[in-house]
Amino acid sequence: MEHSSLQIDKIDSHIISCLVAEARSSFREIGQQVGLSAPAVKRRVDRLRSDGVITGFTARVDPAMLGWTAQAFVAVTYTGNVPPGRIRQLLSPIPEVIAAYTVSGDADVLVHLRAADMAHFEQALERIRSAAGVARTESTIVLSSVLDRQSVGLTVAGSEPAG
């Protein structure tokens, strides 16, 4: 895991902020904000993409607007050792799984689920529980989302985040 050995300067960081805030901005528009010409911005963005710093551009969608009103975190405990690759294989086909993390503590994996409603959630939970090797699950139902900025706010560590 030897990441971040790349050199990302202040201008790169500023460009990333612009794109995180508004991914469809033109290069010219970003250039005006960071003090560069459009081709210079494009060249930097191309480099940031090929280096894997920027992994893509996506539309933010309100899940509730699409009918996905339920949300939960499920701590899954497996019997014996289950490698991360196997966990991905088990959870990846389940569309209700938004994210999953291996974690410290009693459980092995923390799964972030989204569903249309509680009935749909129960169905997705059963699908997780039915996999071979699942010892137990503990669900924490989300009542409301208080804050959600995902990667927004991240800058190059050491420059500002400690604020």
Add this chain to the structure above:
Amino acid sequence: MEHSSLQIDKIDSHIISCLVAEARSSFREIGQQVGLSAPAVKRRVDRLRSDGVITGFTARVDPAMLGWTAQAFVAVTYTGNVPPGRIRQLLSPIPEVIAAYTVSGDADVLVHLRAADMAHFEQALERIRSAAGVARTESTIVLSSVLDRQSVGLTVAGSEPAG
């Protein structure tokens, strides 16, 4: 919470998928995929934005590449009743807080944190704990991210998600 009383047809859904997958696509390009002209796509995207279905466009960034290698979920329990608005007020100024949810169960709030390293995480945790009314916190350290597709995969509930 009376959402989703809007009419989102199959073409809207397809356009959303296109934009979630690749937010910088041209309207013309999307039009080719969904069988519409560029102006028709633009009109639909404008409508989806003003209806709040699409909340924005953002760049996906690899936090590890920016030096943010640590990640944790912190369950916070408050003494007495703390309304969601107050929780937002307390957590919003902390840049390490990626997301926060009010939850069922023992704790009141589940906080998703990102930090450069463990020392930085400890510092952010202390900032959360130092707020008035915090009775206790329980941290679950993320060892690795097994899956992360955020909103990717969401469609209109009832059409495909149960798959």
Add this chain to the structure above:
DNA sequence: GCTGAAAGCGTTCAACC
């Protein structure tokens, strides 16, 4: 609500500093 055309921009690349 869609299409088609036209004017104005944005993107992209080569050439150069």
Add this chain to the structure above:
DNA sequence: GGTTGAACGCTTTCAGC
């Protein structure tokens, strides 16, 4: 690394259906 300039394609608006 950066800029400029030109070709090409995209965006956006509006008339027409």
